[in-house]
Amino acid sequence: MLARFFAIKSGNFGKWQSRVREIDSLESSFASLSDRDLRKESLAIRYRANSGEALDHLLPEAFALVREAGRRFVSMRHYDVQILGGIALHEGCIAEMQTGEGKTLTATLPLYLASLTGAGAHLATSNDYLAGRDAELMKPLFEGLGLSVGVVQSHTPRPQRQTAYRADVTYSTAKELGFDFLRDRLLLRRVKEGQALVLDALANDDESPSESQPVQRQLNYIIVDEADSILIDEARTPLIVSSLPGGSETAMEVLYSFSAAVAERFEETTHFEFKHKPRSVTLNEDGRKLLRSLSFPDELNTFGMIDIYEQVERAILVAREYQKDRHYVVRNDEIVIVDEFTGRLAEGRKWRAGIHQAIEAREGVPVSVDTGDAAKVTIQDFFLRYNRLAGMTGTAATSALELYKIYNTSVAVIPTHKPPNRSRLPDQVFGNSEAKWDAIVRQIAKLHVEGRPVLVGTRSIDKSEYLSEKLNEANVAHLVLNARHTADENGIIAKAGEENRVTVATNMAGRGTDIQPSPKVLNQGGLHVICTEMHESARIDRQLIGRCGRQGDPGSFQIFLSLEDDILKEGYGVERYEALKKKGVGTQGRFDHLARLFRGAQQKIEKNYFKSRKQMLYVDKQRRKIQVQMGQDPFLESLG
Numbered sequence: 001m002l003a004r005f006f007a008i009k010s011g012n013f014g015k016w017q018s019r020v021r022e023i024d025s026l027e028s029s030f031a032s033l034s035d036r037d038l039r040k041e042s043l044a045i046r047y048r049a050n051s052g053e054a055l056d057h058l059l060p061e062a063f064a065l066v067r068e069a070g071r072r073f074v075s076m077r078h079y080d081v082q083i084l085g086g087i088a089l090h091e092g093c094i095a096e097m098q099t100g101e102g103k104t105l106t107a108t109l110p111l112y113l114a115s116l117t118g119a120g121a122h123l124a125t126s127n128d129y130l131a132g133r134d135a136e137l138m139k140p141l142f143e144g145l146g147l148s149v150g151v152v153q154s155h156t157p158r159p160q161r162q163t164a165y166r167a168d169v170t171y172s173t174a175k176e177l178g179f180d181f182l183r184d185r186l187l188l189r190r191v192k193e194g195q196a197l198v199l200d201a202l203a204n205d206d207e208s209p210s211e212s213q214p215v216q217r218q219l220n221y222i223i224v225d226e227a228d229s230i231l232i233d234e235a236r237t238p239l240i241v242s243s244l245p246g247g248s249e250t251a252m253e254v255l256y257s258f259s260a261a262v263a264e265r266f267e268e269t270t271h272f273e274f275k276h277k278p279r280s281v282t283l284n285e286d287g288r289k290l291l292r293s294l295s296f297p298d299e300l301n302t303f304g305m306i307d308i309y310e311q312v313e314r315a316i317l318v319a320r321e322y323q324k325d326r327h328y329v330v331r332n333d334e335i336v337i338v339d340e341f342t343g344r345l346a347e348g349r350k351w352r353a354g355i356h357q358a359i360e361a362r363e364g365v366p367v368s369v370d371t372g373d374a375a376k377v378t379i380q381d382f383f384l385r386y387n388r389l390a391g392m393t394g395t396a397a398t399s400a401l402e403l404y405k406i407y408n409t410s411v412a413v414i415p416t417h418k419p420p421n422r423s424r425l426p427d428q429v430f431g432n433s434e435a436k437w438d439a440i441v442r443q444i445a446k447l448h449v450e451g452r453p454v455l456v457g458t459r460s461i462d463k464s465e466y467l468s469e470k471l472n473e474a475n476v477a478h479l480v481l482n483a484r485h486t487a488d489e490n491g492i493i494a495k496a497g498e499e500n501r502v503t504v505a506t507n508m509a510g511r512g513t514d515i516q517p518s519p520k521v522l523n524q525g526g527l528h529v530i531c532t533e534m535h536e537s538a539r540i541d542r543q544l545i546g547r548c549g550r551q552g553d554p555g556s557f558q559i560f561l562s563l564e565d566d567i568l569k570e571g572y573g574v575e576r577y578e579a580l581k582k583k584g585v586g587t588q589g590r591f592d593h594l595a596r597l598f599r600g601a602q603q604k605i606e607k608n609y610f611k612s613r614k615q616m617l618y619v620d621k622q623r624r625k626i627q628v629q630m631g632q633d634p635f636l637e638s639l640g
């Protein structure tokens, strides 16, 4: 009961409003400054923050300064409600601001303030595209105030990551931030255990000593954009990295095969030392030098030198000690171990610690997943490691209690700048999916003729392509955005608000995507969004719908459903689903009176997910407790 009271914040609004007025009153004094003096002013505030003046106390001036920088460098002046949102974020709330209200701009206020102490501020969003877009958009604002901005995306090479994390403000995704945290931990452990590391030797050579240092600095302040998605939906699966820090699976494969290919260039005693017990290879200084002089494939940029040394050592060991048709055989692209004692094949067994993979690479068969040591962190644990955590999203209020219980954050509901102007056409329910898709195509064609741009959301790649075919048959020109067609994401989004434009998309055009309707389109009623199905969570539906009617613009949407939709099966189970489905077979008739049934199914699914998240958290907490009692690092474990 009490928790529910704390979960939604409204008590502080009075105080916050008076701060907004204070910031308003500072505006004119900054507006008259030259660009140079504005930056000087910013440095002065930073100096005060570093001398120990409380951020709370600096907030009005800092926010007024950022507002001026917004107006000047990115042509957007923070609205009062955005200032309010900024205060909520500074106070560690989850700010609920409707879709399209300008959360990207809002975040600059508390990010600036938090970065003043020099410990850095992070913004985590849900995908690479948004991280890059937001950093790009807001960079002039921060740079105008003398701050640096960094971006970490999944393809960012390791050295650039280090630089990006050293910037005052770093934009990234929850995933990359979490993975870097884990990779750093694995690295530090290996440094501690003295494995394959000669720090001093590295320092005075032609390579930077930073290779053996973590990429992240401290975890100071973070704003999680799309907070409900990241802190709740994605929190269902923990982040795991296997023992070799570095990039994606393909980068790992490249590392394995590169190492296998160069292994034979190294000679015993000249370049490495071999030990019998336990069998191991260690590169010496000349060996390391030789390795560094080789040219590396680009994919290896994501790895530190230590990782590469280790892998080459493994490859040398394998070349020296493991013989084909004696220790193992190659069968159907697989390495099968020969049991030393029985001489028989030891089906399904694998060598540990990357040896198996090194052999696979050497034999040119597909490299299997490493099951060695790993580091693992839940989303919950990771974000709670920051000194201060805040979040923002268009859809938080319905999850307020869960957010409060897990993250101890309150939701602050921020009013919109202008009254919403989005209209809903009545839901339509069809007997079967064929009838539904036909109706959708008819509706798209109709709006298309009128010139309105239409965004159609589908639940999967298959369905987006199915609809695309049907639109082709009906001669409706359109663009498709899904995981198979990502090449021109920016371009497709940029066009999606133009007259006559039809865009068929998966969830990729959901959260965060900013479609800007042309002035002419706004006169005709703005963007129209069609939902072709309901999602597992109402929040996802609301996010799709939120692509239209942004910033108080006109817009409309409609939901199409059928008795064959997956959501009924997921919510009510097969039996009831089959019974419902039967009613609609082969009919063109409508079942609009059953629309409520779909929301019911959705609520059931939401509840189930909530339960399983609670369960996962509980299990994880117990596990950690035990590990801490045993004096182990709770984030490192053996998955083997």
Ligand SMILES: Nc1ncnc2c1ncn2[C@@H]1O[C@H](COP(=O)(O)OP(=O)(O)OP(=O)(O)O)[C@@H](O)[C@H]1O
Pocket (backbone or CB within 6 Å): 075, 076, 077, 078, 079, 082, 097, 098, 099, 100, 101, 102, 103, 104, 105, 393, 394, 511, 512, 513, 514, 516, 546, 550, 551
């Ligand atoms: N103060 C402002 N002045 C002018 N335009 C603004 C202002 N704030 C935001 N905008 C514009 O509003 C649009 C929506 O902004 P943004 O994408 O940041 O919204 P959002 O709240 O993050 O939405 P979503 O929930 O969909 O992610 C953008 O085109 C942005 O340029």
Ligand SMILES: [Mg+2]
Pocket (backbone or CB within 6 Å): 103, 104, 225, 511, 512, 513
């Ligand atoms: Mg956004």
